[in-house]
Amino acid sequence: ARTVARTPEGAVTVGGLDVQQLAEEFGTPAYFLDEADFRARCRAWRDAFGADADVFYAGKAFLCRAVVRWLHEEGLNLDVCSLGELTTALAAGMPAERIAMHGNNKSSEEIHRAVEEGVGRIVLDSFQEIARVAHAAAALGKRQRVQIRVTVGVEAHTHEFIATAHEDQKFGLALAGGAGGAGGAGGAAGGPAAEAVRRVLQLDSLELVGIHSHIGSQIFDTSGFEVAAHRVVGLLRQVRDEHGVELPEIDLGGGLGIAYTPDDDPSEPQEIAKALRDIVTRECEGAGLTVPRLSVEPGRAIVGPTAFTLYEVGTVKPLDGLRTYVSVDGGMSDNIRTALYDAEYTVALASRASTAGPMLSRVVGKHCESGDIVVRDAFLPADLAPGDLLAVPATGAYCRSMANNYNHALRPPVVAVRDGAARVILRRETEEDLLRLDVG
Numbered sequence: 001a002r003t004v005a006r007t008p009e010g011a012v013t014v015g016g017l018d019v020q021q022l023a024e025e026f027g028t029p030a031y032f033l034d035e036a037d038f039r040a041r042c043r044a045w046r047d048a049f050g051a052d053a054d055v056f057y058a059g060k061a062f063l064c065r066a067v068v069r070w071l072h073e074e075g076l077n078l079d080v081c082s083l084g085e086l087t088t089a090l091a092a093g094m095p096a097e098r099i100a101m102h103g104n105n106k107s108s109e110e111i112h113r114a115v116e117e118g119v120g121r122i123v124l125d126s127f128q129e130i131a132r133v134a135h136a137a138a139a140l141g142k143r144q145r146v147q148i149r150v151t152v153g154v155e156a157h158t159h160e161f162i163a164t165a166h167e168d169q170k171f172g173l174a175l176a177g178g179a180g181g182a183g184g185a186g187g188a189a190g191g192p193a194a195e196a197v198r199r200v201l202q203l204d205s206l207e208l209v210g211i212h213s214h215i216g217s218q219i220f221d222t223s224g225f226e227v228a229a230h231r232v233v234g235l236l237r238q239v240r241d242e243h244g245v246e247l248p249e250i251d252l253g254g255g256l257g258i259a260y261t262p263d264d265d266p267s268e269p270q271e272i273a274k275a276l277r278d279i280v281t282r283e284c285e286g287a288g289l290t291v292p293r294l295s296v297e298p299g300r301a302i303v304g305p306t307a308f309t310l311y312e313v314g315t316v317k318p319l320d321g322l323r324t325y326v327s328v329d330g331g332m333s334d335n336i337r338t339a340l341y342d343a344e345y346t347v348a349l350a351s352r353a354s355t356a357g358p359m360l361s362r363v364v365g366k367h368c369e370s371g372d373i374v375v376r377d378a379f380l381p382a383d384l385a386p387g388d389l390l391a392v393p394a395t396g397a398y399c400r401s402m403a404n405n406y407n408h409a410l411r412p413p414v415v416a417v418r419d420g421a422a423r424v425i426l427r428r429e430t431e432e433d434l435l436r437l438d439v440g
């Protein structure tokens with residue numbers, strides 16, 4: 001479904017449009033998002049998981065109203081984790097029952113709004129939050145559907161996962177541990193997660209529909225998910241044995257990786273769906289449990305590959321015998337992932353073909369910080385010059401959504417390209433936008 005290509009002259013086209021023209025029309029830096037590719041990925045996930053499972057797109061990867069409409073049209077649900085994301089989702093017409101509300105410290109306003117709007121589920125993350133959501137629902141005269149987020153002792157990053165007895169992180173409630181753990185299990189069996197189940201089941205204003213687990217990001221194989229599923233099913237079984245209740249849903253979170261560089265080899269939605277389905281079915285049947293409805297929350301795997309960032313080269317500075325620093329007109333304000341995570345990206349000269357030899361380059365931004373690197377090591381043509389356009393692919397996820405105003409940078413627009421037409425779906429910030437906030 002990818003529509004990024006090159007003309008015989010070497011210019012990159014997206015959705016049939018020449019990047020040179022796009023740069024002239026929309027300016028640089030800018031993100032260009034291929035709508036057909038986005039929709040195709042939504043459908044691939046939906047089809048892979050089928051009608052008896054739900055796919056929640058993780059809005060934190062990138063969200064705006066156009067994206068919400070596409071998700072709605074393609075039959076996906078939406079995971080939001082703040083009032084801002086919730087407001088965007090509702091403003092674009094996503095039915096509240098198809099929204100899941102996340103967050104490890106939801107404000108009382110976020111909880112109130114989520115319950116009042118009738119979101120399909122709130123994912124509970126702490127003992128305090130169980131009480132807060134129960135209180136908000138009771139005050140509104142509602143019964144809120146909730147899941148409990150558990151930490152299963154699996155932390156996955158890329159090709160590896162670490163299974164430990166206890167996870168040292170802020171999210172969720174640990175499956176492991178006994179009496180006296182966080183919140184005080186009070187001598188009953190199991191860790192904080194089992195205690196959370198007990199508390200939720202006692203509250204009339206909450207309906208416990210399932211257990212949620214999210215094990216990490218940019219994961220390339222399914223083994224970490226399999227361990228997580230095994231442990232979550234263990235809790236379902238304990239809940240059945242202790243309370244006589246079979247919880248109807250399991251959410252195994254997001255985290256499926258994408259190819260940022262040619263070395264990355266992500267799994268396809270089909271493979272992931274099959275692996276998760278198989279393990280959940282096998283484990284539940286083994287435990288004599290009705291197989292729960294499965295859901296997942298991919299963000300990066302849907303939107304990440306669908307966009308690239310277009311920059312204009314401003315300066316080219318060779319450091320003898322070392323490398324050439326190529327400065328572009330954006331940087332860590334539009335892609336902080338390289339500085340933050342040592343993330344790897346590729347980059348290509350997009351505005352013309354070049355037969356010049358390769359030049360070891362570091363593509364850097366224009367911010368007042370040495371760590372302001374977009375692509376740490378890349379070979380670019382030795383005749384690279386100011387005015388050339390560079391494209392950095394796979395910037396659809398966690399780039400615009402983590403963009404910032406460092407050095408009062410104006411956050412770039414997101415331009416959706418479809419059927420040979422381009423339209424702005426999130427406009428570029430202006431100086432007036434910055435000054436409007438500055439009321440001193």
Ligand code: LLP
Pocket residue numbers: 058060061079102214216217218253254255256297298299300301337397398
């Ligand atoms: N569900 C939950 C509960 C999550 O916390 C996340 C991501 C997702 C789903 C979606 O994960 P994905 O499929 O997009 O990997 N800013 C970082 C990633 C942080 C992700 C946090 N949670 C980055 O730029 O790589």
